[in-house]
Amino acid sequence: MSGKDYHGKLDVENGRVDLSHGSGGRAMAQLISGLFHQAFGNEWLARCNDQSAFEVAAGRMVMTTDGYVVSPLFFPGGNIGSLAVHGTINDVVMAGARPLYLSASFIIEEGFRFSDLGTIAQSMGVAARGAGVYIITGDTKVVERGKADGLFISTTGIGVLADGLDLSADKARIGDRVLVSGSLGDHGVAIMSTRQNAALQVEIVSDSASLHDLVAVMMAAGGRGIRVMRDPTRGGLAATLNEIAHQSGLGFRLQEAAIPVKPAVAATCELLGLDPIHVANEGKLVAIVAPDVADAVLAAMKAHPLGCDAADIGEAVADDHKFVQLATSFGGGRIVDWLSGEQLPRIC
Amino acid sequence: MSGKDYHGKLDVENGRVDLSHGSGGRAMAQLISGLFHQAFGNEWLARCNDQSAFEVAAGRMVMTTDGYVVSPLFFPGGNIGSLAVHGTINDVVMAGARPLYLSASFIIEEGFRFSDLGTIAQSMGVAARGAGVYIITGDTKVVERGKADGLFISTTGIGVLADGLDLSADKARIGDRVLVSGSLGDHGVAIMSTRQNAALQVEIVSDSASLHDLVAVMMAAGGRGIRVMRDPTRGGLAATLNEIAHQSGLGFRLQEAAIPVKPAVAATCELLGLDPIHVANEGKLVAIVAPDVADAVLAAMKAHPLGCDAADIGEAVADDHKFVQLATSFGGGRIVDWLSGEQLPRIC
Incomplete structure (x- = not known):
């Protein structure tokens, strides 16, 4: 020894x-x-x-x-x-x-x-x-x-x-609002551009962040009116809303124009053949919120540094098919499925 | 869709x-x-x-x-x-x-x-x-x-x-007994023989098991006289006792003849150039126990299916060097260090 x-x-x-x-x-x-x-x-x-x-x-x-x-x-x-x-x-x-x-x-x-x-x-x-x-x-x-x-x-x-708190997808109700805390796709695109060594004009930075404080201000504003929250990581917003749709038995109708995506992320997604709503986020959340508190929750989010680009992007609707539908800017519509294959392996 | x-x-x-x-x-x-x-x-x-x-x-x-x-x-x-x-x-x-x-x-x-x-x-x-x-x-x-x-x-x-319970290596005292719950080295030797496809006369089976029930009967018998328990996994008994020695500031003196090792495990260890006290276990424990409850705890272990080969193998001693020493069957002694290199990679 x-x-x-x-x-x-x-x-x-x-x-x-x-x-x-x-x-x-x-x-x-x-x-x-x-x-x-x-x-x-x-x-x-x-x-x-x-x-x-x-x-x-x-x-x-x-x-x-x-x-x-x-x-x-x-x-x-x-x-x-x-x-x-x-x-x-x-x-x-x-x-x-x-x-x-x-x-x-x-x-x-x-x-x-x-x-x-x-x-x-x-x-x-x-x-x-x-x-x-x-x-x-x-x-x-x-x-x-x-x-x-x-x-x-x-x-x-x-x-x-907290005592009695029980957020769960099955609490979502028809007419509930769908809020996102900020721009989508930043993490996935940051990883993909690094991996592909893409010569981008603007460096895209992962949104990776802890949302404890943002959630605290949201809970203070919305209380029990917040039905469920999820962070749209792998599979992006599309996978998260499809999961909630399945668990709640409802559909979702979203306004494409309302979904925040940074111009550089949108441009890179187009270059790489990706759709930002399928791309992973690591510092964003989706909240399904009762309509009577939605404005207050959204205002609280916007006042927080991690929610300054928060948006109300649509609503929960009755739908036996549990579809997530997107109304496009051109007046059309499409169904947003989960991807059945793999778009971005090892994104997290 | x-x-x-x-x-x-x-x-x-x-x-x-x-x-x-x-x-x-x-x-x-x-x-x-x-x-x-x-x-x-x-x-x-x-x-x-x-x-x-x-x-x-x-x-x-x-x-x-x-x-x-x-x-x-x-x-x-x-x-x-x-x-x-x-x-x-x-x-x-x-x-x-x-x-x-x-x-x-x-x-x-x-x-x-x-x-x-x-x-x-x-x-x-x-x-x-x-x-x-x-x-x-x-x-x-x-x-x-x-x-x-x-x-x-x-x-x-x-x-x-349980209320107030606080097992910790620094609770060990001079004169405490060292108990092991059964034969050493079974898991590591089972893995190594499988890996080397060793043509052994007796198949050696891993001791992998949950020790919740054994510990319950030990606690009932020994109460607060049980100072600390550890499962001697990677690094085996040698690493575990060296850790406890370091944390308690004591040394340990063990009787080699008292340490239970199955004949087939001992033979395979010899064949593979291993020492059973360095080999991983996955269903065994080491307990450092106050001398006044040691016999009762040992009896409770022996009465349990996962402790039937339990043994009192030595004691805690004052030692500024915090050595783990082994008195061999031939009257000699040696210091049991931790291995500084890797004996059995990916054993668990």
Whole structure:
């Protein structure tokens, strides 16, 4: 046994992950204490147990999980780490819950640079602290070169629900308004342009962000008039509204002209043959809201930095087919189905 | 749009996962409802929300997460799915907590067989129900062929702690006994023999199992005299005791002859050049127990089917070096360090 400390230093600048960092031995302990604890730093991780304990008040909680396999790992507006934290926080807050704690499971390909892992972990720490959330437990596995693609992260979040709150798609009613919190397609297009190295005039930046605060102001304005919220990630607005249509037994009629899309995103979508309503977002939400509170909720959204381009884009209608229909600017209409194939693999 | 139902049937027998099953669209919905909901079937998943809500009483909870990358995915005594559920439940119960809910994140390589995924999901459902636990939320991502190795699963578990209970390595005291719940090395050797296709006389079966019930009888017998429990997974008994030594500031002195190892496991370890105390277990625990309750706890373990080979293998001692020392059967001694390299990659 060497006299080396258990907390021996990693060469974060030049080193790389090897299989020993997933072995449960000394190298793994060094990676965890030297890189993850430093980035996430909180009292729970400092205890170095295989699980972390915390106090809760009696009531309802929510739990959600997501795997992140985005490629490339770094993109304009974020990286896989900030994306994982924002995305999981958003799934908690879409239920109307206050996020409390996260776990993070890392599956790392042998040869991955410590410096990249450090940057990603730091982004996770920043994103979590920004939402008042702690990453209290984690796990690290390493697989051989060629058996993964750099890094995959699975994050799980838990949060607390206000008393009696129960947002759910089946609460949607005919006449409810469909609100979106801002322009659609930014995340998906940012990833695709990075991947294709598209020589764009304007850099398109992912909208990846935590929506906890936006949701708080919406709940304050709309109360129980907010039936359901979803973040339109994979599959975009089209998939999200088709899901809600299926779960509520209603259809949706949208005004195409009302759907906010940035000109640069629209132009890039046309170039790449994509439709922005099928493209992933990572810092936007769709809310189905009772008509009597819709204006107040929309005003609250517009007053928030993450909702300044919010819009009322249509309504819930009776429809036995549960179709999502789009009235186009030219007076025509079309049905917006989910895509049955894959438009944008590994977008998140 | 076809008239096809949202819950369209998967060809589970012959089909394979493709990128569309991770897209957020119709194919993913079919995979989730046709395969995962069927295997995990519970009221939470049936609501098809991105998160699940549940009631809790006021008190302390624990949260833990693990990534599973075991290779091969199927092995004697289990598969990656049962392993993931047992392993995460065990990390919850090692804190003395009662496990309640799990989440599961699947990262799947394109081309993976539905039939294998179905078998794995069924095993997860069986393992969860066996421990009275529900898999209430999940996520599915698909990556291109060659960008993963079949299937990775990350599971997160939460549970509730009895009032005031706080097991932690720093509670260990000089003179405490070290108990193990059974023979060591079974899981790691089962995986290695499968991998090397070793022509063994006796098939060695993984010990993968949920220890919730064993821990319940131990807690009933030992109460607050149980200082800390750990499941000696990656890195085996050696890594676990070195961790506890580091966290408690104590050393451990073990009797080699007292450490239970099955003859077939010992023989295979010799053949493969492994030491059973470094080899992973997935259904065993190590408990550091106050001397006045050690006999009662050991008797309770031995009376339980998962603890019938339990043994008192040594004691906590004052040691500024925090060494784990082994008194060999020949009267000699050696220091059991953690391995600094990797002995058995992808064992869990």
